[in-house]
Amino acid sequence: MSRGIRWALASLLVALALPAGAQNAPAAAPADRTVQGDAVCTRCHDESESKPILAMYKTRHGVKADERTPGCQSCHGASEAHVKNATGSSTRPLPDVTFGKRAKGGVDKQVAACLTCHEGGKRSLWHGSQHQGRDVACAQCHTVHAAEDRVLVKAAQPEVCFSCHKSERAQVHRFSTHPIAAGKLACSDCHNPHGSTGPKLLVRNSVNETCYTCHAEKRGPFLWEHAPVADDCTNCHTPHGSTNPTLLKTRVPWLCQDCHSGDHGAQVNSGANLIGGNVTTVNGANPLANAAPRAQLLARACLNCHVLVHGSNHPAGSKFQR
Ligand code: HEC
Ligand code: HEC
Ligand code: HEC
Ligand code: HEC
Ligand code: HEC
Ligand code: HEC
Ligand code: HEC
Ligand code: HEC
Ligand code: HEC
Ligand code: HEC
Structure with missing residues (x-):
């Protein structure tokens, strides 16, 4: 049966089926949310639609035994003009509330229909x-x-x-x-x-x-917190994806050197006095200038020594070592 004929038939049927009073019921009348109530709409909108309509009955919105369940008109409004199409126009007036691109009356109206x-x-x-x-x-x-x-x-x-x-x-x-x-x-x-x-x-x-909801162990408590960790995980990590391992924003050692400018690992290995991760020059000279290349290389792997980069406890100590 063509759509046109089906609608024409349906209009006729509604005229026959509904008592005169119901046809003139004010639009504000509380929507009948039962399956029978839905028939006002499902006479025309049924399985033959190009998009699924009745599949709704398989969802939580279709649990008719639950009195909170919506009927068609709870979301789309009573839509009397649409149902009746009094002028017999070929383009039916839209329902009171529509969704999507052709939405009538703007977004607020659609949202309000759901938020009721x-x-x-x-x-x-x-x-x-x-x-x-x-x-x-x-x-x-x-x-x-x-x-x-x-x-x-x-x-x-x-x-x-x-x-x-x-x-x-x-x-x-x-x-x-x-x-x-x-x-x-x-x-x-x-x-x-x-x-x-x-x-x-x-x-x-x-x-x-937010991160602690799954990575609770990163919350500590730590005797020695690493300040940027307690401050914000995104100081070092990016949440959705990264080209670096372990979701890091930058690779180690550059990640660390963003904040710690010194390359002290060489000193650690060469037995020189440790002067701190933040100092590269002493009296204007670079104390690492003569350090063995191997030590320099080793120093780049900050995590080899500073394993507990998220914070540490006794006996690991304040420098986040093992
Ligand atoms: C007599 C037949 C008929 C009845 C009854 C009917 N409709 Fe429709 N409805 C149509 C036709 C025809 C279209 C297609 C209009 C178009 O695409 O221009 C339509 C389109 C729609 C659309 C899509 C509007 C849009 O955004 O393009 C919605 C939503 C809708 N109807 C909801 C309802 C609801 C809710 C009811 C019950 C209150 C209902 N209809 C009752 C015939 C009917
Ligand atoms: C919970 C709210 C809600 C209920 C109840 C509801 N609708 Fe809808 N309707 C929507 C929304 C939202 C859309 C937009 C498309 C979507 O999200 O699936 C829509 C879209 C439509 C469309 C247009 C489909 C298209 O995109 O072409 C028709 C027709 C329609 N509904 C008819 C009905 C009928 C008939 C009933 C009753 C069986 C009904 N609706 C019940 C919210 C509802
Ligand atoms: C229809 C388009 C659309 C869809 C679908 C959508 N969003 Fe959005 N979203 C936006 C717009 C527009 C903004 C505000 C502008 C912006 O910041 O990009 C936004 C903002 C956000 C923000 C906040 C951004 C900020 O800077 O504060 C987050 C987070 C977000 N969306 C997550 C999601 C998630 C998760 C989903 C899927 C469940 C989603 N969005 C689906 C359009 C959309
Ligand atoms: C940007 C996408 C997006 C938008 C816009 C959106 N939702 Fe959701 N909604 C979701 C996602 C994702 C979930 C599942 C996760 C969750 O429960 O938070 C969800 C879950 C829900 C749930 C089921 C969970 C619960 O709380 O019972 C309801 C009901 C709901 N949304 C209603 C709404 C209503 C009403 C609106 C408009 C005011 C809306 N949503 C707007 C994405 C969205
Ligand atoms: C007349 C009341 C009513 C209206 C209007 C309504 N809903 Fe619901 N909705 C419900 C009920 C009842 C449930 C089931 C809740 C439950 O079981 O706790 C539900 C459940 C949902 C869920 C969760 C589904 C799931 O599978 O968990 C989503 C999402 C949702 N509604 C979105 C919407 C959106 C979007 C709109 C507007 C287009 C809307 N609702 C309009 C009553 C309504
Ligand atoms: C809902 C739970 C959840 C939340 C919330 C969460 N994560 Fe995760 N995270 C995971 C899971 C699951 C994995 C993968 C674990 C695996 O593959 O063994 C993961 C892995 C990671 C990894 C290791 C990735 C890799 O390549 O090894 C990092 C880093 C991480 N998360 C950081 C974060 C940060 C930062 C936040 C906060 C923005 C966060 N996570 C929030 C669940 C979560
Ligand atoms: C100072 C930089 C930095 C900050 C800030 C940081 N991380 Fe990390 N994170 C790292 C590094 C470096 C690794 C890689 C460790 C490795 O490969 O041994 C890592 C690895 C991880 C991993 C995967 C391996 C593991 O240890 O489980 C998770 C999960 C993780 N971080 C979560 C977090 C969370 C959650 C936060 C915020 C509370 C956070 N990170 C803050 C530097 C940081
Ligand atoms: C593991 C937790 C986590 C997951 C899963 C997650 N996000 Fe995010 N998202 C975040 C955090 C944390 C931020 C804030 C990042 C920041 O401030 O640098 C964020 C930011 C955003 C923003 C704002 C981006 C901007 O530039 O401001 C959008 C949009 C967004 N997320 C969308 C999504 C979408 C879409 C998904 C699913 C594909 C998703 N997120 C999954 C944690 C997550
Ligand atoms: C966003 C900046 C930032 C990044 C990135 C960062 N840190 Fe830190 N780090 C700090 C701050 C701030 C402190 C605390 C300094 C203080 O208390 O004097 C600190 C302290 C430390 C300490 C202890 C210093 C002390 O004096 O006790 C070590 C060791 C350390 N960081 C190693 C690393 C390593 C290894 C990386 C790379 C995985 C890294 N940090 C990345 C900011 C950063
Ligand atoms: C070979 C092991 C080793 C490597 C590799 C290493 N460190 Fe260290 N680091 C140490 C030791 C040991 C200490 C401090 C010893 C002490 O004073 O307790 C230290 C101390 C520090 C301190 C604190 C400095 C201070 O003022 O006391 C920072 C910051 C630091 N390292 C950052 C880094 C960064 C960034 C990297 C990578 C570029 C790195 N470390 C590589 C062993 C290492």
Whole structure:
């Protein structure tokens, strides 16, 4: 049956099936959320749609035994003009609330339709969040009419985010990464896309608090903290992916030398007085000038000696050695 004929038939059926009073019911009447109530819409919108509509009944939004469950009109509005198409126009007036590109009435209206039931909880900070501020709507991440909402599936979620965050896509395929592409970690393990009290939509108040949720051992307590570690893990690491091992922003020794300019390892090995990692010259001369090349080379491997770079306890000592 062609779509046109089906709609015409359906309009006829609704006219026959509904008592006169119901047809004139005010738009504000509480939506009938039952399957029967949905029939106002599903007469026309059924399995033959190009996109799945009824698959919703396989989702949490289809648990009709739960009285909180939405009906078509809970999200799309009563949509009387759309249902009736009183003028018989070939382009039907749109429903009260539509989603996606042709969305009617802007993003706020779509979001409000969802928040009538989902305000609070993880979304209590939605208003003022980066996504809200840039008019990202709930349905740009969530697909409610499909049996599976990809953004809720760990392995499928990143692709949803990458549709807008292209540079992160490149990052998670680098040499060293969090196992995001492998599907073991989702973006939402570290970010709350609905809003957060921390920077960059992080799930905790700070970068470190977020990292500690999985890497608790890096919190310590340490007798000797390494200042940049306690300050912010991103002083040395990048969260999504790096071309250097262990998600480091720069390779060792350059990473360390960003902050510690001295190359003291040679002195350590040549038996000279240790003058500290931050000093390269004494009385204008470089005390390492005559150091053996092997020692210089060794010194570059800072981690060979400073193994406990995240912090150390007794007896390892304050220089983060073994
Ligand atoms: C009598 C048939 C009929 C009924 C009843 C009907 N629709 Fe539609 N609906 C259509 C047709 C036809 C289109 C396609 C309009 C177009 O693409 O221009 C459509 C399109 C839509 C769209 C897509 C709008 C867009 O963004 O392009 C939504 C959403 C929708 N209907 C929801 C509903 C809801 C919710 C109900 C019940 C309250 C409902 N419809 C009842 C015929 C119907
Ligand atoms: C939980 C809110 C919600 C409920 C309930 C709901 N919809 Fe939708 N509808 C949406 C959203 C969001 C979209 C945009 C596409 C998507 O996310 O799947 C949409 C899209 C549509 C479309 C357009 C599909 C397209 O993209 O071409 C139609 C038609 C539609 N809905 C009809 C219905 C009908 C019929 C019902 C009742 C069985 C219903 N909707 C129930 C939220 C809802
Ligand atoms: C009339 C109330 C109502 C409306 C409106 C509504 N929802 Fe829901 N939603 C629910 C209920 C009830 C559940 C199931 C919650 C539970 O089981 O704790 C749910 C669950 C969900 C879930 C979790 C699904 C899962 O599999 O865990 C998502 C995501 C969601 N809704 C998104 C949306 C979006 C997006 C919109 C707007 C397009 C929307 N909802 C509109 C009532 C609603
Ligand atoms: C930028 C993408 C994105 C946007 C925009 C978004 N969500 Fe989500 N949503 C997610 C992800 C990812 C999850 C799963 C992780 C989680 O629970 O935090 C989720 C989970 C949910 C859940 C199920 C978990 C729970 O708290 O019960 C609901 C309900 C939900 N979102 C509703 C909404 C509503 C309503 C909006 C619009 C105000 C919205 N979402 C906007 C990505 C998004
Ligand atoms: C429809 C496009 C879109 C989708 C899909 C989307 N985002 Fe966003 N996101 C944005 C925009 C726009 C901003 C704000 C501008 C910016 O900073 O890039 C933003 C901001 C962010 C920020 C904060 C950046 C900052 O500088 O504070 C994070 C983190 C983020 N998104 C994560 C996610 C995650 C995780 C997902 C998937 C669950 C996701 N986004 C899905 C568009 C999107
Ligand atoms: C292991 C935790 C973690 C995971 C998993 C994660 N992120 Fe992030 N993300 C962070 C941290 C931490 C920052 C802040 C980085 C900074 O300040 O340098 C961040 C920053 C961002 C930003 C802002 C970038 C900018 O330049 O300001 C976006 C966008 C983002 N993440 C998106 C994503 C997306 C999309 C995913 C999933 C593919 C994801 N993140 C997975 C921890 C994570
Ligand atoms: C949701 C849990 C989780 C969170 C949160 C998390 N990580 Fe991870 N991290 C992992 C997992 C899983 C691995 C991989 C471990 C493995 O492969 O043995 C990993 C590995 C790493 C590695 C080693 C990578 C390599 O190539 O060996 C570093 C460095 C790291 N994380 C730093 C961080 C930082 C910094 C943060 C905070 C921005 C953070 N992680 C937040 C789960 C997490
Ligand atoms: C001063 C630079 C620096 C800072 C800051 C830093 N790290 Fe590291 N991290 C390293 C280096 C260097 C390695 C590689 C160690 C190796 O290869 O032996 C590493 C390795 C790791 C690893 C993988 C190996 C292991 O030890 O488990 C994890 C996980 C990790 N860091 C987490 C964190 C977390 C979480 C923070 C913030 C609390 C943090 N790092 C802050 C330098 C740093
Ligand atoms: C972002 C800057 C930064 C980076 C990168 C960094 N450090 Fe540090 N480091 C510090 C600061 C600040 C202190 C504390 C200095 C103080 O207390 O005088 C410190 C202290 C130390 C100490 C103990 C010094 C003492 O006097 O007790 C050692 C050893 C050390 N760092 C080794 C390393 C190594 C090895 C690396 C590379 C893996 C590294 N650091 C990377 C900033 C950094
Ligand atoms: C061969 C072992 C070895 C190597 C390699 C090494 N160190 Fe050290 N480092 C030491 C020892 C031993 C001490 C301090 C001994 C003491 O005073 O307790 C020290 C002390 C330090 C200190 C503290 C200096 C001070 O003021 O007391 C810093 C900072 C430091 N190293 C950074 C580095 C950096 C950066 C690298 C790589 C470029 C590096 N070390 C390579 C053995 C090494």
